[in-house]
Amino acid sequence: MGITVSKTVYNQLKTQFGDAIGEYIETASPFIEVKSESIREVARFCKELGFDSLMCLSAVDTKGMKISSSPQENKTQKPAPPKEEIQVVYHLNSTFTRDKIALKVCLDRTSPRLPSVSSIWGVANWHEREAYDMFGVIFDGHPALSRILCPEDWEGWPLRKDYVFPERYHDVEHKRKPSGAEFLDGEKKQ
Amino acid sequence: MNEGRIEEFEDLLHSIRSTSTRLGESAVAMRLDLMLKWADWCISTSRLNSLWPFSFGLACCAIEMMATAASRFDMDRFGAGVFRASPRQADLMIVAGTVTYKMGERVRRLWHQMPEPKWVIAMGACATNGGPYDLNGYHVMKGVDLVVPVDVYAPGCPPRPESLLNALIKLQDNIRTGRDRQIRAAWERSRWSNNTLTTAPLTKDVQNN
Helix, strand or coil: CCCCCCHHHHHHHHHHHHHHECCCCCCCCCCEEECHHHHHHHHHHHHHHCCCEEEEEEEEECCCCCCCCCCCCCCCCCCCCCCCCEEEEEEEECCCCCCEEEEEEEECCCCCEEECCCCCCCCHHHHHHHHHHHHCCEEECCCCCCCCCCCCCCCCCCCCCCCCCCCEECCEECCCCCCCHHHHHHHHHC | CCCCCCHHHHHHHHHHHHHHHHCCCHHHHHHHHHHHHHHHHHHHHHHHCCCCEECCECCCHHHHHHHHHCCCCCHHHHCCCCCECCHHHCCEEEEECCCEHHHHHHHHHHHHHCCCCCEEEEEHHHHHHCHHHCCCCCCECCCHHHCCCCCEEECCCCCCHHHHHHHHHHHHHHHHHCHHHHHHHHHHHCHHHHCHHHHCCCCHHHHHC
């Protein structure tokens, strides 16, 4: 069962928030695009609509992303390559109506920043920390935004497409040199 | 025999031997030597037949470790079936799985919490040298021997229970012959024992936990 955006939910959001909600796009996995400033209000409204469960909060880096055209689309008209941005995606589920929607916020790659929704769904706390850890998205109003997976003194945002792998962590080399020789030498001498 | 197992008696042995040879009583020294060797044998045999592993799994290798401990392969046949939940009660650390840099610090801390004598088995490709994360695992430590001295490496991804049992038997052989002390000393001489992950004070989040 994929994500389906029911037209009624979309219309409710559109009448409530107007310009903050993007166009309704019919794709294989539909989503509602939301402006970053109003994501908290939209999220609160969605929760009042009955979307009580935030299934997933994750981020996407669209740098260098290629779109494969679906068979339904017109083959002659090539889709434009997506803008280079960081998207934060919210998958919501209603345990009452079994309805699922996806919200998407597009952010600037240089300084991604948007309001936190951890006060609305408690589960967003760790998910936002993970998005911060992997993509460097800063969530305003998060109670304790710190790295959750990488060590605290880690540098860079590992899941960004332009991430350069570190050569060492502290003084442990990332590429192991084949010079465990001194270890083996001690054995051979004995 | 297990040479150098009881260093504290070595000096005593030498002094007695020199005295007794001066007195022309080499038979006494020989008997003492035999007695110490016998005590040595007793101690190492007891140790190698009651290795208590630390129940400590990091990734999928831990599933195979559990299978090794379960009834079909039954690690308890070799006296190593008593998995302890505390490092204070364990002799053997089986590093079963991928060691990330963040976990590496914790592995080192747990190893320090184990009482001497202690041994380490690196189980699987990840714990041996990074394994499948060798090229593209930015977060994976390339071998747990960068932070703790490893006695035996068990190859495989993950190793079958037979392989882990083989590593255990190999470790028992090492303890029997005293080779484990040579390995430990060689590791402590090597540059691996001197990196900052091994020697630096623990970072803030480790101290808080």
